[in-house]
Amino acid sequence: MKASPHLSPLFRLAALAVLAAALAGCGDKPAAPAEAADAAAQEEPGHADDDGHADADGGPEQTTIPAERAKAAGIVSAVAGAGTIVDEHEVQGLLTPIDGRTAQVTARFPGPIRALLANVGDRVRAGQPLASIDSNLSLTTYGVSAPISGVVLSRQARVGGIAAEGQPLFEIGDLSQLWVDLHIFGADTQHITAGVPVTVTRMADGASQTTRLERVLPGTATASQSTVARATVDNSDGLWRPGAAVRARIVVASAPAAIVVPLTALQTMDGRDVVFVRKGDTYQARPVTLGARDARQVAVSAGLQAGEEVVVEQSYTVKADIGKAGAGHEH
Structure with a gap:
């Protein structure tokens, strides 16, 4: 029996529907939201790995050093703050x-020395007897006293010796x-x-x-x-x-400076001056701009804030630890 010409448009529509369904079944399946997020995170530049060391795209260089290991290594941190740079x-x-604070003790009259009552290094007070001498002029014994308080610096006489008039017996100094x-x-x-x-x-x-x-x-x-x-x-x-x-x-x-750090805090990494900022067990390399310095410390004009804790002893140990973390990351 001959098909009716009025049915052919319906058949054509049905065929088109079947074809569209077939094409949809052969296409790629859309990525799940979680999978898309993971892929985006893997492609994000500057993403740090689990050990805290930045990848080649330039995140912060840092390392984790437990407190016990830091103490054993001698790593010491201090709070950065204001200071003074001195010339x-x-x-x-x-x-x-001091001139005028030394005195000579001398014999007033000639005669034999009967006694010397102080030695070098003894502390004496003003008026304290130091020697007794028999005077050849009066045939009596006279005493010699300390004119000032101080320490006996020298003794230039001996018991039994003959003292000349004006001869130095002791030197006393107020030290x-x-x-x-x-x-x-x-x-x-x-x-x-x-x-x-x-x-x-x-x-x-x-x-x-x-x-x-x-x-x-x-x-x-x-x-x-x-x-x-x-x-x-x-x-x-x-x-x-x-x-x-x-x-x-x-x-x-x-000259005063808003922020200063000891010279021992400074290290160089990739041609930049850095200090290591400590937050808990994490030590991060912080590039800084430096100002005037003296024999012990340097002013920091940029890159560091007052109150931040900076490694001031064994900073090279922290640098080495960051370097090891970076080497491990490359492998």
């Missing part, structure tokens, strides 16, 4: 008794204060003036005392061709000894 000069000098004569060379003499602070350090044990320069002497020391700057140190404990060599730092100028 200072390192010099050396000698301790000497409760001492001069420190500092030797300054070359161009430094143009910058160092009276009144500036100076910190004097004993070479024997490293003890220090801060005082001020009293004067710069007008002459030049013949032997060393140096200029002598003089200060006074307190010696009430008797541990500063005349004739001993000392070191000193003379502060010529100073």
Whole structure:
């Protein structure tokens, strides 16, 4: 039987529907939302791995060091804050008794010495008897007393000896204060003036005392061709000894800075100056811009905020740990 020509459009529509369904079944399945998020995270530049070390795209360089391991390694942190950058000069000098605070004890009349009542190093008070001498003139015995309080620096007589008139028997010094004569060379003499602070350090044990320069002497020391700057140190404990060599730092100028860190905090990574900021057990390399510095510390003008905790000892150990983390990341 011949098909009706009015049914052919319906057949054509049905065929088109079947074809569309077939094409949809053969296409790619859409990615699930979670899978799409994972893929995006893997492609995101600068993504840090689990050990905290940045990848090659440039995130922060950091490492994790547990507190016990940090303590064992000697890693010490301190809070960054304001400070003062000083222009200072390192010099050396000698301790000497102050002129006018030493006295000679002499015999008034000639005659044999019957007794000497003090030895070198003894502390004596003004008026204390030091010797007795038989006078050849009066044929009596007279006593010799200390004219000042102080320490016996020398004794130039012996019992049984004959003392001449005016002969020195003892030298006594008041050493409760001492001069420190500092030797300054070359161009430094143009910058160092009276009144500036100076910190004097004993070479024997490293003890220090801060005082001020009293004067710069007008002459030049013949032997060393140096200029002598003089200060006074307190010696009430008797541990500063005349004739001993000392070191000193003379502060010529100073300037305040909003943030300073010790020079021991600085390291260089990839050609940049960095410090290591500590947050808990995490140590992050922080690039910084530096300002003026002195012998112990440097001003930080950018890259660090006051109150942040910075590694100030064993910073190179933290740098090495970050380097090891980076090497492991590359492999």
